[in-house]
Amino acid sequence: MSGLDSRGRPNGAHPIQINPEQLLDDGYVILRNVVPPERLNELRASFETLVDRQQANWARDRDDPGCFAYVAKQPRLAFQTVIDAATANTVEFCLHENTLGVSRQALGTRDVGLKQMILLCNPETPYGPDLWHRDVSHGPTNNAPLAGLQADMLSNGPGSVQWNIPLYDDDVLWVVPGSHRRLNTPRENQELLNDPRAKLSNCTQVSLKAGDGVMYINTILHWPSNYSTRLRRIIHLRYTSFGGQLFPYGSRFLWEPDFVRHLSPEGQAVFHRFLELAQLEDDRIEAFYRALLDQDPEAFRQALALLHPGDTGRLVCVVLLSKLARRMGALKRPEVANLPERERASAVGEQTFSIRNLESLARRFTGSETKLLGQRFAPLDARLQLETEHFVPSLASKPTRYAQEHMPDRFDLDDFIASWSNAA
Ligand SMILES: [Fe+2]
Known part of the structure; x- marks a missing residue:
């Protein structure tokens, strides 16, 4: 066959x-x-x-x-x-x-x-x-x-x-x-x-x-x-x-x-190999979030280098993981967590048969940890938003404040690390 x-x-x-x-x-x-x-x-x-x-x-x-x-x-x-x-x-x-x-x-x-x-x-x-x-x-x-x-x-x-x-x-x-x-x-x-x-x-x-x-x-x-x-x-x-x-x-x-x-x-x-690869990636993502929760710049840089070995573009990886953390955080909210599976999926913008995949990652963290991750990412998230809503044809269905085209100006990986490690 x-x-x-x-x-x-x-x-x-x-x-x-x-x-x-x-x-x-x-x-x-x-x-x-x-x-x-x-x-x-x-x-x-x-x-x-x-x-x-x-x-x-x-x-x-x-x-x-x-x-x-x-x-x-x-x-x-x-x-x-x-x-x-x-x-x-x-x-x-x-x-x-x-x-x-x-x-x-x-x-x-x-x-x-x-x-x-x-x-x-x-x-x-x-x-x-x-x-x-x-x-x-x-x-x-x-x-x-x-x-x-x-x-x-x-x-x-x-x-x-x-x-x-x-x-x-x-x-x-x-x-x-x-x-x-x-x-x-x-x-x-x-x-x-x-x-x-x-x-x-x-x-x-x-x-x-x-x-x-x-x-x-x-x-x-x-x-x-x-x-x-x-x-x-x-x-x-x-x-x-x-x-x-x-x-x-x-x-x-x-x-x-x-x-x-x-x-x-x-x-x-x-x-089964695909699932193994995904599991290994989730282990690395967990290490990345834990370093951020622990406000440990060195562990953070190491975890990031495993997820994104290329020197250039690591801030893009951080942005992507900030979005993932936000979806996990949404799942933890009681008004979402108690919904039936299909409604839970649609409440956080997931598809019915991928929600369990996100939930298995989210289970590695408590509700207070995902909330804290949200705080750690907040300065980056603010830099990803423009002052007014804008619309770019082919990219968005409706106007949004989130930058469609350009990464934040004058904000690099060191700035992101400084935004949370100074708060320790
Ligand atoms: Fe398409």
Whole structure:
């Protein structure tokens, strides 16, 4: 069933080789026959079984946890939640040398985990063009400002890659090549303000045949140009690095491991390794927060260097961990902690099947500790807010005070450490 050898490689196949420089330069690479042609029909059939299964769940419950949100314009299946042994080839495909293996090449390390696997589908009624966007948002609980994320990636390499692999020919996606390396230009902003759902003057269409794939860095400016009723089945994956020079943004797994029992022994072993990597990262995150709680600059610097080995960009890692601490703190509030799981997840901006992942980290700390972490991060959080609300097309859905584009001015790692170690 799996077709994997003992090292997770497909039996008898010639792996795809990529040029990581091209990914860094353009922000995306198109790869042909990511799904080996002889496997296309088998995967189409299995995914269709899963679509039917999920449709039945949605018919009963639009908030069924098999989907992180039933989105009428683009139904999305968290397909691992509806597999069985007969359809486990869908998940096993995410461990293939052409997907996981190529992602390892792109990220420059074998220590790569699968963060997310979903199937994007066509809507039942025509929706038309969606908004141009980058897959990052910059609010009180999310991400560092875009230029910070980009500088970190340019200094230390990408921390994650995202994939679209259509099971039927697909040309819905357009991108602005190279935009993952920079902020929007004034011209792009003007065009986006004029019409955020229209073709930009410098964009390129991503035309894929069934089984091809596009691997991209998801800060790239991109556009779902037309959600029509044409049959659309996109395997949408995100892999995250645990062995690189930076701390990847949005790195926590968006799946619960219950489904792993349906996989082959080889597939199970790969997922167990993913969980081990995530556990090790959580140990490091805990050490980082403990150093901050203890107001111990030396332990703090050591913990930070393990999470973000690259010298440049460490403040970005601190910002990301300040956001994570804020989400943990929200979970500890009694009015949230006592809610049923689904409501708890939505109260803190998590997805139903990733809330337990955040809770397992949060359990390492008491409520007073997460409150104290909030105080330690407060001076940084203040520096991440502007005096007035602002709006940047493609980055935010509504105006916010949180800086979308730039890291704080005249505030570096030493300033952050001084902001809490002096208070000792
Ligand atoms: Fe997107």
